[in-house]
Amino acid sequence: MxxxxxxxxxxxxxxxxxxxxxxxxxxxxxxxxxxxxxxxxxxxxxxxxxxxxxxxxxxxxxxxxxxxxxxxxxxxxxxxxxxxxxxxxxxxxxxxxxxxxxxxxxxxxxxxxxxxxxxxxxxxxxxxxxxxxxxxxxxxxxxxxxxxxxxFYSYVIAYDATKYDTPPTSLADFFDVEKFPGKRSMYKWGAGMWEAALLADGVAPADLYPLDLDRAHAKIEAFKEHIGAFWGGGAESQSLLLNGDVSMALIWNTRAGLLHKDTEGEITFTWDGGIIGxxxxxxxxxxxxxxxxxxxxxxxxxxxxxxxxxxxxxxxxxxxxxxxxxxxxxxxxxxxxxxxxxxxQVALNTDWYEENYSAALDAYLQIISA
The missing domain is CATH 3.40.190.10 (Periplasmic binding protein-like II)
Structure with a gap:
């Protein structure tokens, strides 16, 4: 991970x-x-x-x-x-x-x-x-x-501020393409994406674990048509936003901070809904x-x-x-x-990942590659 x-x-x-x-x-x-x-x-x-x-x-x-x-x-x-x-x-x-x-x-x-x-x-x-x-x-x-x-690092919502009069402030906003139109990008290797999907679907942070993978995967599968790409590395996540391939992405805060500095805030991010690793x-x-x-x-x-x-x-x-x-x-x-x-923000639960990550990733990869 x-x-x-x-x-x-x-x-x-x-x-x-x-x-x-x-x-x-x-x-x-x-x-x-x-x-x-x-x-x-x-x-x-x-x-x-x-x-x-x-x-x-x-x-x-x-x-x-x-x-x-x-x-x-x-x-x-x-x-x-x-x-x-x-x-x-x-x-x-x-x-x-x-x-x-x-x-x-x-x-x-x-x-x-x-x-x-x-x-x-x-x-x-x-x-x-x-x-x-x-x-x-x-x-x-x-x-x-x-x-x-x-x-520590976080998965955060990074977005093209030039495309939105009102910035996103939650993971529900990330999944709301009517209020925030445009393509999205998510992490290829699953971590943080299950949490994001469940939080966007109304699960309270205190009730996240154990993760309801069926519910999370259903949310992600229904959203796939709005995904421009699933990124596998930080440079890729950064270029997807810089090139305009997507208008919003769940990426590492390290890359989001670089985007904010390099574009003077035209591409920026929010800590709201961040997921700590x-x-x-x-x-x-x-x-x-x-x-x-x-x-x-x-x-x-x-x-x-x-x-x-x-x-x-x-x-x-x-x-x-x-x-x-x-x-x-x-x-x-x-x-x-x-x-x-x-x-x-909420933190990834190490105990859950120890027991479940391998099987959860297999199921996630099947969904995003189908």
């Missing part, structure tokens, strides 16, 4: 660098904050973790040498432990192969929290040590046994770098000043609520977890 989002964050950094919107140093800081790395480049092949080093596995990108890191360098200075980044992608299958092979080379993974939970219950992930990782530096309701929250860090069972070192690394990523770097580069919401106040006042409206934005 958020592996696609992670890959898109890498793309955003490269795009902003190419446009001259961030410096080379800021690019390095952004990658470091995103990946938690100190030295080796994105897209590197797996390396055996040795004493005094950790390997953090994320979703990759171009090869970069990021010695000046927002997370890794301070962590190395504090502990003497270097963190290296491996971009081969921590899928459930890859994590399973690492652990079952008996000689894992990975320590930390940016895996879906619901995937980490499922794998942890099978004995493949280590429980988060909350004597080291500070639960007070996490948001209430986003603490898991086998995953520590590290950032969490990102998390997990630790493999019998990780070669040691449990204590891995947990200390996670604790180091909780520092609010370091999380602000990630927000400034990409628009990710901090997992430590203390970071909210450190964001420049003029930029706080772009933070999905800001106290002014959070009450307008």
């Amino acid at each position: 958020h592996n696609n989002f992670q890959k898109d964050l890498v793309d955003i950094l490269k795009e902003r660098s190419a446009k001259g919107q961030i410096s080379r140093r800021q690019l390095m800081q952004g990658f470091a904050a995103l990946m938690g790395t100190s030295a080796i480049g994105l897209g590197a092949t797996p390396a055996r973790a040795e004493d005094g080093r950790l390997v953090f596995v994320n979703w990759g990108g171009d090869a970069l040498d990021a010695m000046d890191a927002a997370f890794g360098k301070p962590f190395a200075e504090e502990t003497g432990i270097k963190v290296f980044y491996d971009g081969s992608g921590p899928t459930e299958g890859a994590i399973t192969a690492q652990v079952q092979g008996g000689r894992p080379t990975w320590d930390l993974v940016d895996a879906e929290p619901f995937s980490a939970q499922a794998l942890g219950r099978k004995g493949m992930m280590q429980p988060i040590d909350y004597d080291i990782v500070d639960p007070a530096k996490q948001r209430e309701g986003f603490q898991w046994e086998y995953s520590s929250s590290c950032y 969490p990102g998390g860090i997990g630790v493999l069972k019998d990780n070669p770098g040691g449990t204590e070192a891995a947990m200390k690394y996670i604790a180091a990523t909780q520092e609010p000043e370091r999380q602000v770097v990630l927000f400034e580069m990409l628009g990710n919401g901090p997992s430590n609520p203390a970071a909210d106040a450190l964001i420049a006042e003029e930029d706080r409206w772009l933070n999905p977890m800001d106290p002014a934005n959070l009450p307008k």
